[in-house]
Amino acid sequence: MLIYGEDTRWTPAADRYDKMPYRRLGQSGLKLPAISLGLWHNFGDDKPLQSQKEILRRAFDLGVTHFDLANNYGPPNGSAEVNFGRILREDFAGLRQELVISSKAGWDMWPGPYGFGGSRKYLLDSLDQSLERMGLDRVDIFYHHRPDPETPLEETMGALDHIVRSGRAGYVGISSYSADLTARAQQIMRGLGTPLIIHQPSYSMLNRWVETPSSNSMGPAHGKNLVQTLTDHGMGSIVFTPLAQGMLTDKYLDGVPEDSRAAASKSLNPEWLSDQNIEHIRGLNEIAQARGQSLAQMAIAWTLREQDGGQVTSALVGASKVSQIEDSVAAVENLEFSAEELARIDELAVDAGVNIWSAATESTD
Template sequence: MEINDKSGYKRYLAKDGRYQQMKYRRCGRSGVQLPLLSLGLWHNFGHADDLLKGQQILRTAFDLGIIHFDLANNYGPPFGSAETNFGRLYKEDFSAHRDELFISSKAGYDMWPGPFGNFGSRKYLVNSLDQSLKRMNLDYVDLFYHHRPDPDTPLEETMGALDFIVRSGRALYVGISNYPDDQAKKAIAILKDLGTPCLIHQARYSMFDRWVEKRLMNTLDDNGVGCIAFSPLEQGMLTNKYIKGIPADSRAAKGMTYLQRETVEANLAKIKGLHAIAEARGQSLSDMAIAWLLKDERLTSVLVGVSSAEQLRSNVKALDHLGFEADELKKIEDILKS
């Protein structure tokens, strides 16, 4: 909600009743509850993006009861700019609500030159988080992830760094991201022994990318660790965007790094088949794709990235229809396996 002050500036006042319209789910066996939809700032919050549009997205998210904002040190472009822009907007609109927010960041990918600007050394993780806190105008983050496994640094050093980060007050909780099942098991065990349990695993998961179902979800559930899905719409493939072909202004047409024209064309029959099921359910394809993930109650939350406040409101509609009939699930499986 916005009100005009004497200068004409539209000042933000959080909407009353925002917690009544969002559903929350407990994260593993912890005390943390996250909204079924969380907001990722991977795209659309860099220095090349419209900051006013980003502000509207964040304000809309909070008014909808979305209290989890997810960042990383190298989100942008350029690296660090998403955190810098978030820090400006946080200070302006959300600092009074710090205790209501659950803010996460990560480190593990390329960030600065030299041997200490990447992967999983203690030096990189601690220094990176210190930089992130300055950019975001925060004293601590609620959650800090190691963003990906490091093939060379001992896992004990990386997990030890996460333990130190919690004990030093830089983060309340820690998690891992992009870890395959075998490495996730080891990381969870090390953190448990250190006395700083792993809160959550952030994994790529969608109708088209189901690797977590093989073993990882059971591993996390057995250890009381939550799971949050990123890229739930497969970079836009699981939306209505490509039903009638590849639009000229789409990621696939532009040959973006994360989505190629050939990938869309190879999946077009599946996209159209899933779209038909979604229509019969009275949903958009994107809403159904989100609901399909959340049918598994072991999944704590789905992380969405949006380019507008309107798109975010549309995504939230998925929560109105989470249930699936047995025949719907069978039809979806038949399409996905075809």
């Protein structure tokens, strides 16, 4: 038995697949766990490697088979992939076939005109570096991390097609694309013979843009929202920030703790913690308590609910300690919502101005 906190030899739990639901990703043959672990925070050089090991080990023991990275995760940029690669070699040797590993490129990575965006050069160079950092010959999923209005969509999608055909990735996807741009991108990829299988949008009870219909009824999405568009085009989804950068937890119900993201202004703007938003969060917390869940568990479960037009495949969570991944995974123990609960949640789950990726979702001609 592994005692977390001690650097002992780890043996994966024999019952790791018993409780976690695995959902098919769109029309592909790939399945993802309902809960996936993102390495955006807490896996850079500013965190102890031992704590990173403990989180990844415990996640896998709980059935979390999907680990999500990007070229610029850290700090510094690239360090999360370096640290993950080391842990993969030291702790997960012989388990690669049981893991789904993803990475991305699109945001700023290195200086100069070739270290960001959606050009073929940037995407190929960046993925080659990511593979080297992790010590892999391929990733399972590679994403374009955000739309690039300065690069033709055909070039970006052509690069993703080439990445699969060259063996660098098993599947490809996109992140933060609008419904119309997603439909256009999928049309291109189906023509190339390498369909997109996944979209990674931000989504939470305080950031519901994926439910908003496209304003252009004549556009490629025909006025449908992103969830409906993904279903129409055979794509699955994995949502990031389901906890709204930590707002949908009990951490901020009584003020801003000194060790919190808000106090450090780290991806959570203290201005978001307005009196109105906190009042809504307290109301949501009361609903969660009545369901026998923590607020975080209910927030995750809510993103995974069935919707008009489709369902989210997986919720991407972060963790700075073992107890947080345990709490998040426990959300799968109650994924059902009554009509009354959903109606009460809708009264409180309103936009809180937390979508800092909103500019990236705009369609480009």
